[in-house]
Amino acid sequence: MENKTQKKVILSGIQPSGELTLGSYLGAIKNWVALADEYDCYYMMADLHSITVRQNPADLRRRTLTQMAAYMACGLDPKKSTIFVQSHVPAHTQLGWVLDCYTMFGELSRMTQFKDKSAKNADNINAGLFTYPSLMAADILLYQANLVPVGDDQKQHVEICRDIASRFNGVYGDVFTLPEPFIPKVGARVMSLTSPENKMSKSDKDPGGCVYILEKPEDIVRKFKKAVTDSDTEHCVRFDRDGKPGVSNLMTIYSAAVGKTFAEIEAEFDGRGYGDFKSAVGEAVVELLRPIREETERLLADKSYLESVYRAGAEKAGYVAGKTLRKVYKKVGFLPR
Ligand code: TRP
Numbered sequence: 259m260e261n262k263t264q265k266k267v268i269l270s271g272i273q274p275s276g277e278l279t280l281g282s283y284l285g286a287i288k289n290w291v292a293l294a295d296e297y298d299c300y301y302m303m304a305d306l307h308s309i310t311v312r313q314n315p316a317d318l319r320r321r322t323l324t325q326m327a328a329y330m331a332c333g334l335d336p337k338k339s340t341i342f343v344q345s346h347v348p349a350h351t352q353l354g355w356v357l358d359c360y361t362m363f364g365e366l367s368r369m370t371q372f373k374d375k376s377a378k379n380a381d382n383i384n385a386g387l388f389t390y391p392s393l394m395a396a397d398i399l400l401y402q403a404n405l406v407p408v409g410d411d412q413k414q415h416v417e418i419c420r421d422i423a424s425r426f427n428g429v430y431g432d433v434f435t436l437p438e439p440f441i442p443k444v445g446a447r448v449m450s451l452t453s454p455e456n457k458m459s460k461s462d463k464d465p466g467g468c469v470y471i472l473e474k475p476e477d478i479v480r481k482f483k484k485a486v487t488d489s490d491t492e493h494c495v496r497f498d499r500d501g502k503p504g505v506s507n508l509m510t511i512y513s514a515a516v517g518k519t520f521a522e523i524e525a526e527f528d529g530r531g532y533g534d535f536k537s538a539v540g541e542a543v544v545e546l547l548r549p550i551r552e553e554t555e556r557l558l559a560d561k562s563y564l565e566s567v568y569r570a571g572a573e574k575a576g577y578v579a580g581k582t583l584r585k586v587y588k589k590v591g592f593l594p595r
Pocket of ligand 1: 304415
């Protein structure tokens with residue numbers, strides 16, 4: 259179980275606070291799959307993080323399991339990567355507390371996500387929302403992760419994690435590996451279909467903007483038909499992120515789905531209208547997601563297999579995390595049991 263191969267360590271996670279989106283697949287999970295051979299990878303369902311916002315308990319349980327099945331349906335192989343549920347490994351909350359004591363009020367107050375989420379949840383600005391970054395730092399540091407694949411919106415969290423780790427190392431010596439945010443080369447940043455200047459997000463107020471990976475084909479096709487294109491008079495399919503954000507987003511999605519370059523896509527739709535283009539993208543996404551949806555459903559019907567995967571994941575993760583936690587407890591001066 260040791261990291262004998264000396265592969266670099268990767269950790270990432272997604273909160274099961276909503277259904278997985280096309281954006282989470284193309285922007286994150288697809289890359290995780292690509293990294294599985296080269297790195298020692300830990301991928302978790304960040305359920306501890308998700309209760310910083312109120313969750314319906316039955317939904318949270320269902321989404322946690324569905325998310326795990328979907329990770330696997332997207333190609334994550336539990337034999338290669340450690341797939342686990344964050345709350346199954348108590349070391350996360352244990353290290354989280356220690357790190358809370360090495361994280362400054364001022365730095366937490368400056369976090370963009372805290373400011374955004376407290377504005378959105380003005381009636382529930384709880385302490386967990388505030389200390390979210392030190393729990394996330396614990397997630398990363400427990401595994402001595404070198405790289406953390408995240409989207410732009412999470413870079414600040416990896417940076418504060420480095421600050422916390424350096425502060426701790428400064429006092430106690432080299433306990434933690436300093437992680438780096440890892441924005442993979444092959445990543446696709448998928449934007450909302452209805453407001454292409456914003457990232458596609460499960461918390462988008464407009465349900466038309468977001469496509470879910472388990473969504474019914476007819477709903478997917480309908481959402482793409484309604485996708486915003488651009489109001490310029492040119493009316494042609496051409497990649498221009500700033501000038502034509504809607505068309506460029508659809509091109510990004512189409513390119514990721516069918517593996518064509520932007521030049522090939524421009525040629526394919528030369529002289530054809532946006533309507534044709536949007537239908538083609540919708541169909542391509544349906545075909546891209548069909549096997550994932552079917553495999554997720556198949557896995558969800560086999561609960562005992564899924565349980566065996568998350569138990570094994572928790573055991574492996576718990577072993578690695580436990581080593582770091584014991585070292586930390588010793589360094590800070592807790593009496594061994
Ligand atoms: N904060 C991340 C998000 O909202 C989820 C997350 C929790 C995470 N812990 C992590 C991501 C550790 C990377 C590493 O998407």
